[in-house]
Amino acid sequence: MKKILFFIFCILSFMLQGYSQKPADSKATKEVIQLYAKMLSTVGRGIMIGHQDDFVYGHSWNIKGVSDVKQTVGDYPAVYGWELGGLELDGPSSLDGVAFNNIRDGIKWVNYQGGINTISWHCNNPLTEKNAWDVSSKLVVKSVLPGGEKNALFLKMLDHLADFFLSLKDEKGKSVPVVFRPWHEHTGSWFWWGQNLCTPQEYISLWKYTVNHLKQRGVHNIIYAYSSSGGFNNAMEYLERYPGDEIVDLLGFDEYQNGIAGKETYQKSITKGLNIIVPVTKEHSKIAILAETGFESIPDPKWWTETLWPVIKDYPISYVLFWRNAHDKPTHFYVPFPGQLSAENFKEFEKDSRTLFLKDIK
Ligand code: BMA
Numbered sequence: 001m002k003k004i005l006f007f008i009f010c011i012l013s014f015m016l017q018g019y020s021q022k023p024a025d026s027k028a029t030k031e032v033i034q035l036y037a038k039m040l041s042t043v044g045r046g047i048m049i050g051h052q053d054d055f056v057y058g059h060s061w062n063i064k065g066v067s068d069v070k071q072t073v074g075d076y077p078a079v080y081g082w083e084l085g086g087l088e089l090d091g092p093s094s095l096d097g098v099a100f101n102n103i104r105d106g107i108k109w110v111n112y113q114g115g116i117n118t119i120s121w122h123c124n125n126p127l128t129e130k131n132a133w134d135v136s137s138k139l140v141v142k143s144v145l146p147g148g149e150k151n152a153l154f155l156k157m158l159d160h161l162a163d164f165f166l167s168l169k170d171e172k173g174k175s176v177p178v179v180f181r182p183w184h185e186h187t188g189s190w191f192w193w194g195q196n197l198c199t200p201q202e203y204i205s206l207w208k209y210t211v212n213h214l215k216q217r218g219v220h221n222i223i224y225a226y227s228s229s230g231g232f233n234n235a236m237e238y239l240e241r242y243p244g245d246e247i248v249d250l251l252g253f254d255e256y257q258n259g260i261a262g263k264e265t266y267q268k269s270i271t272k273g274l275n276i277i278v279p280v281t282k283e284h285s286k287i288a289i290l291a292e293t294g295f296e297s298i299p300d301p302k303w304w305t306e307t308l309w310p311v312i313k314d315y316p317i318s319y320v321l322f323w324r325n326a327h328d329k330p331t332h333f334y335v336p337f338p339g340q341l342s343a344e345n346f347k348e349f350e351k352d353s354r355t356l357f358l359k360d361i362k
Helices: 002-016 030-042 068-073 100-113 140-144 151-166 200-216 235-239 260-284 303-312 343-351
Strands: 047-052 079-083 116-120 178-181 222-229 250-257 287-295 317-322
Touching: 030 116, 030 222, 030 287, 030 317, 047 068, 047 116, 068 343, 079 100, 079 317, 100 116, 116 317, 140 151, 140 200, 151 200, 222 287, 235 260, 250 260, 260 287, 260 303, 287 303, 303 317, 303 343
Parallel strands: 047 079, 047 317, 079 116, 116 178, 178 222, 222 250, 250 287, 287 317
Antiparallel strands: none
16 A cells, blocks of 8 residues: 555656656666655755665774664665676675675665665776776777677676676566766766777767677666766767667766865756756756765864755756765764764754755655
C-alpha cells in the first residue's frame, strides 16, 4: 500500500511540476523509472545530500556500516557515491581498497533504505596499463574503440562492469537501479579520456560504445550522468562532448574549493556552472546535479551554511555529492566527523528543511 501511495505521489509531483520526462534508456527497468521519478520529485523540495563511500569507511575508521555523516548529524546521506576503479581488472577490491562484494552489499542496503546510489569509475589506462591519471599518450581513447589495438581488452573491461551491474539484485531478485557517471571531468586533462587527450568525436564514441555494450549485455538498471569539470564558460563549451539526449539523464559538473582564499573563486565557479547547466537541463529535459564537490579538510568552520549553501540553495538540482573521507589519509576528507571544526555547522546545515538526508526522502 505504502509503495502504491509513493508511486501515486511521484506521478502527481511529476504532473504538477510539468515534467513529462523519462530515463534515456528506452528499455530502462521499472525500478529505474521509479528512481528517476523520485529524483524528479525531490527537485524543488530541496537538494539531496550525498557522500562518496560513506558507508564503507571514513575518517580514521575502516569497517562496513559506520558513517561519518550519521555519526555527526544522526542521519545518513540520501545519496551514496561508490567507486568501481579496479573492477575492469577483475580484482577483488577497488583502487581505494574497498571489496567489490562490500560495494555490492552497500548498494543493495542503500536501495533497500530508499537512498540513491551513484557510481564513478576511475578506469585503468588500457593502453599503458597504468592508472586513470596516466596521460602520457593521446592515443588511448582511439586504441579502445573498434579497430584499435586495445579494443578486445576494453571489451573485457566493459564485460566486468556489465557483470557487476547485472549482479545488482535485491532480495526479491529485482534489479537495483543505480546512477552511473563514467568518463567524468573530461573538460580537464588529468584522465586519459580528458580534453587534450582525445578529439570530441572520440570522446563521444567512447561514451556511446560503453553504453551500447552495457545495453547489449542486457544492462538496463542505469541512470546515466554526464559530469564535466568546472570552469566551462558557456553551454556550447559544456556540451561540446555531450554524447546525446538519447544516452544521458543527469547533467552536472565537479568543482572543489582550494584553500581558504579560494572561497570567492569557488562560489563564482559554482554559480556560473549552475547558471549554464540549469537552462540546458530544461531545454534537454534532463535533471541537474552537482556531481562532486567539497573543500578538503574543511578548514572553514562555517563552510556549509556560508560558502556552499548560499550558492546552491536556489537552484533546481537533484543532489550534491561530497567526496570521500579516506581512512588512511588523515587530511583527505570532505564531510565532518564528530569533533571536526565544521561539525556544528554541518548540523545546522542538516537542520535546514531543504537539505535532504536519508530520512527526508523515505
Ligand atoms: C581521488 C582521491 C583518490 C582516490 C580517487 C578515486 O579524488 O580521493 O585518493 O583514489 O579519487 O576514488
